Each structure stands twice: as structure tokens, then as C-alpha cells.
Amino acid sequence: MTLTSEQRVVVEQPAGALTLVTAGAGAGKTYTLVSRLERLMEELNAGEILALTFSRSAVRELRERLLDQGGSVRHVHAQTFDSWALDLLTNVEADGDWYRRSFEGRIAAAQRAIERGLADDLFEDLRHVVVDEVQDLVGSRRDLVETLLERFDCGFTVVGDPAQSIYGFTVPKADERAGETNRFFDWLRVTFGEELTELSLSGNFRGQSQEARSALDFGPRLRANAEVGAAPGEPLYVELRDSLRSCLNLGRLDGFTADVLGDYNGTTAVLCRTNGQALIVSEALRRFGVPHRLRRSAQDRMTPAWVADLFHGTDGWSLSRERFDRVSIPDGYDRDKVWRCLQRTCDTRGRILDLSRLRTAIAAGRMPDELTDEPSCDLVISSFHRAKGLEFDRVVVVDPGPLDPARDAVDPSEEARLLYVAMTRPRHELEWLDALNTGGIRIDRGTGRWARYGYRHWVRSGLEVTGSDVHPGLPAGQEYLRDRVAAGDEVVLLRADGESATDEESPSYTVSHDGREIGVMSQGFRSDLHRLLRTSRSFRPRNWPKAVTGLHVDDLETVAGTEAAGSRAGLGPHGIWLAPRLMGLGTFVWDGKGQIYDPA
Known part of the structure; x- marks a missing residue:
């Protein structure tokens, strides 16, 4: 690519400039940001620049492009907000036990630390801040970035698109959500006034067909709609949905459609309005034998299985570059880039890695963002929200249906922006599926998980299982996991006994794979199962499912347990081993008599 005239104006702003860039969908934003950072390095050092974005996939793409550029720009550090907030907090208050805090808790604590001046020494050399996707700065994240830009006298380049503002729902109070849309843009204009330079990127380099570009004309109207006091968003939603339904309809999700989804020479994403719908689509595709991946939550971090191999074959706590080069790493990873990522994680130089620091990073969920992103797959199932910032050759949108005023907290304007995001993900083809039958499946308010409900209000027939539900501290047979367990394999949860411990x-549940135990469910899962089945304050559940079916292995991951547990299992002194990650919307199997379920 070569820079367009619009991109060049952004790139060539001085390092001290205060710049707001409105960039539409597919406008070459990442390429522009990399070029902007390269230009900044002509005036500044890498340590004087901070680059922040929302998703690990965006961080990975940005870092890879920076590394590909070569030169000193490859040293610019790009992070997600959560990673950066965690690093800040551990630097200003190392004993704060920040790893146990929630994402929102760390963001809020980082904002307070900056406001109180605790990070002044840490950022005394900061000269320029680059922030991506600023339309999604709402609540505590918006407070954090506003405090950062006000506290430090430095230039900034912030990029966003009000037409793609889709995270207002994360603001707890319904009466404050609408006010969050476009609020950061207004704050910039009021705070910096005439010093603020506003630029735009209006081109599109993604959509290569009329269908793939069909939603782009709605962008200017959606941006205008994001302004305070704008016209209602319902007409825009209706028009966008009509535009979607003018594309090719694949009909209902059946065996024939499943084959069509799986048989495509390129990447396909099936995008759903909710994660619950994505679980239903995934369940159907598994029933029809179509391989795919279910897109994880942005906060769902996983250390890949191959990292465990770095600890194997040694009783020591250092890893040489020579031994690292003998470790098998999956295709798609650049070995030199991985080594540099690990060095940064361990804060080491030269040709040795400190495995004790690497183990700490694994235990704390602090592995580099570009090493924790999801593996690529030709067919991905995702909610609209989780597909934000991604692109695919073909996108199939599950019809979200007409707006339902009875649904809680429906904001027509945000629904229109959300559908716009989904419809602007394809490069070549945009198609749609008929609306799904989601009867009996909804979010359980007590647990925040998707659940299956029966025709009577007290009936519960299934619960969502997520990636963190397998207890990481109890190692299963490692050889069996490596040789016999693969992503997509079916598993069953089996009740280990008939009584609950508290x-x-x-009660405890084990994870069974072809009749072999490969894990034990966590306390968090058991607590949520109890909450789901406790249908009233006075009721204490006594009958528990003998099994939970309909689940599968998302992947194998590297986990950190106690060194003693690892030694007892013959896994060496490091306390590092493999564990399965599960995913799916489970179905309860009942026996009523306390009998243990036999999958045979």
C-alpha cells in the first residue's frame, strides 16, 4: 500500500500535535497508525511513545506490522488497556494483588493512580500517546484516557468512528448509556479547543464487491446519529436490515446450509446478535460435523499449549536460545518474534530466558497479547461484538430480526451501529441466515451465563461452560492430553458424587473424554450451577444433573499450578502442565435416583 492524501496528512502531523482522526470501516486505519508511529520515531524514542488499543487481535496485528517495518519503530510498545493498566499498577504498587482484580477494577484503579500522581515518575518521558478505537471508550475506560491526556503534557493521535460505537451496554445505569455515545469526542473538543486538529479517513480498502460495501453509505448518517440530541435510530436500523436482506439468503440453518458454510475457499464468519445465538449455531454445526471455532470473549486469555514445552526437559529455571530453537512451535508463529515477546515478558536480554518469571506471567494471565490470540480458522462463529475489528472473505449474518421494544434496554441507535459493524466485516461476500429459534435460551442473571430453561418457570435444563471452568491446579494425564485430545472433541461432565460439599x-464434576477423565470442574462452575438451580431464596437444590452433555474442547492450554502438585504427577519442578479448555451450551441429563451416568 501507499499512503493516500488523507492518510499522509495524519502521518505527517508533528509529534506534539493533538490529533483526532475519524476513520470509517476498512479505511486502512492500522496501516496509517503504523506509518504514523514510524514517522513519530523520527522525532522521538520508542520509550516516549505509548500505543493503546482494545483487543489482543488488534495488538497482535499492530505489533506484527511494527516488527515487519524494522528499524527502531519495532521497539514501540503496543498494549491493550487491561495489560497497560496492570503493568502500571504493578509498577506503582507492587503488593496490590492486582491479578485478582476484575478488568474494570484494574482500569478504575489505574485511573485513580494517575489522578493522584502516583504514575508521574513512570511516565515522565512520555511525549506521545496513540489510542485506537476511541469510540468504544465508555465509563471507566473513558475516565482513564481522559485522565491520562490531561495529566501529561504530550501530543496524541486518537482514532475512532462514532458509527461503530457499540459498547454503551457496558455502562451499568441505563439512563447514562445514551450519553456515553460520542462523549469522548465531545470531551476532546471542549478540553483542547482550537489546539485539536480533526482529520478523517474516508476511503475503504476492505470491501471488494457491491455486497461487501453495501452498508458503507450508512456510515455518515450513523455518525450524525451518534451526536447528542440526534434523530431516533430505529429508521436507520430498519434500512440497514432491509439492505442485509437484499443480499443472498442461505435460508434456515440445516444440514445443507451447514455444508455450504463449511465448503468455501477462504475465511467465513457467521455473525450473531448475541453470544447465545453463537452457541446455538456452534451446536448445530457440530451436530452436522462442520469444523469451526467459536470466538472467545476479549477477556478470555489462553496461554497456548506449546509454551509448556519450554519447561520440559530441564530442572533448571533458565532457557537458552539454542534450546528454545529446538522446541516445536505451530505454523503461523515467527520464531524470532516469539523469542522477543518472551524476552519482553521475562524482562530479560541476551540469549537466556528466566523461566521463573515466565511461570509467574502464566499464573497471572500476563502473557503477551500477541501470543494469547485465538488460532486462525477458516470458519468462525461469533457475536457481532466479538467480531469488532476483524475482517473475513465472507460474512454470513444471522438475521437479528426487527427491534423488540419489550426487550430490556434496547437502544435503536446502538442496534443500528451494531448491525453496521457486522455488515462491514466482509471483503468479498455478504450473506444472511434466517433468524434462529432461541426459545428457552437466555442469560441467567445470577451467573451471567447463557442457560436453557423449561416450559415451567422453575425448570433449568442446561448451562453455558466457558474457558476458565476447568480447575487449573489438578493435572490430568499429560501424554493422553497431547496424543488423544484435540480442539473440537466432545466431552461430558460427570457428577463425581451425589452430595454438594457446601x-x-x-457436587464435584469431572471432565470425561472417551471415558477417560481429563479434568475437574472449578469451584466457580460449581457455584454457578448451584445459583442456577436455586430457583428461590428458600429453595436448596438437592437433585443434581448426573451429566452435562453437548460440550467440546476449545483447545489445550498451558496452566500454572503448585510445584508440589507437578512433582507428585511426575511433571517436573516447575508446576507447569496442560489442561483442556471447554466451551459450549451444555444440556443436563437427570437420573432422579443418584445413579452415575455411563456415556456408553
């Missing part, structure tokens, strides 16, 4: 948890 009044707040279900």
Missing part, C-alpha cells in the same frame, strides 16, 4: 456449591 450449601453454595454443586
Whole structure:
């Protein structure tokens, strides 16, 4: 690519400039940001620049492009907000036990630390801040960035698109959500006034067909709609949905359609309005034998299985570059880039890695963002939200249906922007599926998980299982996991006994793969199962599912347990081993008599 005239104006702003860039969908934003950072390095050092974005996939893409550029720009550090907030907090208050805090808790604590001046020494050399996707700065994240830009006298380049503002729902109070849309843009204009330079990127380099570009004309109207006091968003939603339904309809999700989805020479994403719908689509595709991946949550971090191999074959706590080069790494990773990522994680130089620091990073969920992103797959199932910032050759949108005023907290304007995001993901083909039958499946308010409900209000027939639900501290047979367990394999949860250990948890459940135990469910899962089945304050569940079916292995991951547990299992002194990650919307199997379920 070569820079367009619009991109060049952004790139060539001085390092001290205060710049707001409005960039539409597919406008070459990442390429422009990399070029902007390269230009900044002509005036500044890498340590004087901070680059922040929302998703690990965006960080990975940005870092890879920076590394490909070569020169000193490859040293610019790009991070997600959560990674950056965690690093800040561990630097200003190392004993704060920040790893146990929630994402929102760390963001809020980082904002307070900056406001109180605790990070002044840490950022005394900061000269320029680059922030991507600023339309999604709402609530505590918006407070954090506003405090950062006000506290430090430095230039900035912030990029966003009000037409793609889709995270207002994360603001707890319904009456404050609408006010968050476009609020950061207004704050910039009021705070910096005439010093603020506003630029735009209006081109599109993604959509290569009329269908793939069909939603782009709605961008200017959606941006205008994001302004305070704008016209209602319902007409825009209706028009966008009509535009979607003018594309090729694949009909209902059946065996024939499943084959069509799986048989495509390129990448396909099936995009759904909710994660619950994505679980239903995934369930159907598994029933029809179509391989795919279910897109994870942005906060769902996983250390890949191959990292465990770095600890194997040694009783020591250092890893040489020579031994690292003998470790098998999956295709798609650049070995030199991986080594540099690990060095940064361990804060080491030269040709040695400190494995004790690497183990700490694994245990704390602090592995580099570009090493924790999801593996690529030709067919991905995702909610609209989780597909933000991604692109695919073909996108199939599940019809979200007409707006339902009865649904809680429906904001027509945000629904229109959300559908716009989904419809602007394809490079070549945009198609749609008929609306799904989601009867009996909804979010359980007590657990925040998707669940299956029966025709009577007290009936519960299934619960969502997520990636963190397998207990990481109990190693299963490692050889069996490596040789026999693969992503997509079916598993069953089996009740280990008939009684719960406490009044707040279900009994224990083991994870069975072809009749072999490969894990034990966590306390968090057991507590949530108890909450789901406790249908009233006075009711104490006594009957528990003998099995939970309909689940599969998302992947194998590297986990950190106690060194003693690892030694007892013959896994060496490091306390590092493999564990399965599960995913799916489970279905309960009941026996009513306490009998243990036999999958045979």
C-alpha cells in the first residue's frame, strides 16, 4: 500500500500535535497508525511513545506490522488497556494483588493512580500517546484516557468512528448509556479547543464487491446519529436490515446450509446478535460435523499449549536460545518474534530466558497479547461484538430480526451501529441466515451465563461452560492430553458424587473424554450451577444433573499450578502442565435416583 492524501496528512502531523482522526470501516486505519508511529520515531524514542488499543487481535496485528517495518519503530510498545493498566499498577504498587482484580477494577484503579500522581515518575518521558478505537471508550475506560491526556503534557493521535460505537451496554445505569455515545469526542473538543486538529479517513480498502460495501453509505448518517440530541435510530436500523436482506439468503440453518458454510475457499464468519445465538449455531454445526471455532470473549486469555514445552526437559529455571530453537512451535508463529515477546515478558536480554518469571506471567494471565490470540480458522462463529475489528472473505449474518421494544434496554441507535459493524466485516461476500429459534435460551442473571430453561418457570435444563471452568491446579494425564485430545472433541461432565460439599456449591464434576477423565470442574462452575438451580431464596437444590452433555474442547492450554502438585504427577519442578479448555451450551441429563451416568 501507499499512503493516500488523507492518510499522509495524519502521518505527517508533528509529534506534539493533538490529533483526532475519524476513520470509517476498512479505511486502512492500522496501516496509517503504523506509518504514523514510524514517522513519530523520527522525532522521538520508542520509550516516549505509548500505543493503546482494545483487543489482543488488534495488538497482535499492530505489533506484527511494527516488527515487519524494522528499524527502531519495532521497539514501540503496543498494549491493550487491561495489560497497560496492570503493568502500571504493578509498577506503582507492587503488593496490590492486582491479578485478582476484575478488568474494570484494574482500569478504575489505574485511573485513580494517575489522578493522584502516583504514575508521574513512570511516565515522565512520555511525549506521545496513540489510542485506537476511541469510540468504544465508555465509563471507566473513558475516565482513564481522559485522565491520562490531561495529566501529561504530550501530543496524541486518537482514532475512532462514532458509527461503530457499540459498547454503551457496558455502562451499568441505563439512563447514562445514551450519553456515553460520542462523549469522548465531545470531551476532546471542549478540553483542547482550537489546539485539536480533526482529520478523517474516508476511503475503504476492505470491501471488494457491491455486497461487501453495501452498508458503507450508512456510515455518515450513523455518525450524525451518534451526536447528542440526534434523530431516533430505529429508521436507520430498519434500512440497514432491509439492505442485509437484499443480499443472498442461505435460508434456515440445516444440514445443507451447514455444508455450504463449511465448503468455501477462504475465511467465513457467521455473525450473531448475541453470544447465545453463537452457541446455538456452534451446536448445530457440530451436530452436522462442520469444523469451526467459536470466538472467545476479549477477556478470555489462553496461554497456548506449546509454551509448556519450554519447561520440559530441564530442572533448571533458565532457557537458552539454542534450546528454545529446538522446541516445536505451530505454523503461523515467527520464531524470532516469539523469542522477543518472551524476552519482553521475562524482562530479560541476551540469549537466556528466566523461566521463573515466565511461570509467574502464566499464573497471572500476563502473557503477551500477541501470543494469547485465538488460532486462525477458516470458519468462525461469533457475536457481532466479538467480531469488532476483524475482517473475513465472507460474512454470513444471522438475521437479528426487527427491534423488540419489550426487550430490556434496547437502544435503536446502538442496534443500528451494531448491525453496521457486522455488515462491514466482509471483503468479498455478504450473506444472511434466517433468524434462529432461541426459545428457552437466555442469560441467567445470577451467573451471567447463557442457560436453557423449561416450559415451567422453575425448570433449568442446561448451562453455558466457558474457558476458565476447568480447575487449573489438578493435572490430568499429560501424554493422553497431547496424543488423544484435540480442539473440537466432545466431552461430558460427570457428577463425581451425589452430595454438594457446601450449601453454595454443586457436587464435584469431572471432565470425561472417551471415558477417560481429563479434568475437574472449578469451584466457580460449581457455584454457578448451584445459583442456577436455586430457583428461590428458600429453595436448596438437592437433585443434581448426573451429566452435562453437548460440550467440546476449545483447545489445550498451558496452566500454572503448585510445584508440589507437578512433582507428585511426575511433571517436573516447575508446576507447569496442560489442561483442556471447554466451551459450549451444555444440556443436563437427570437420573432422579443418584445413579452415575455411563456415556456408553
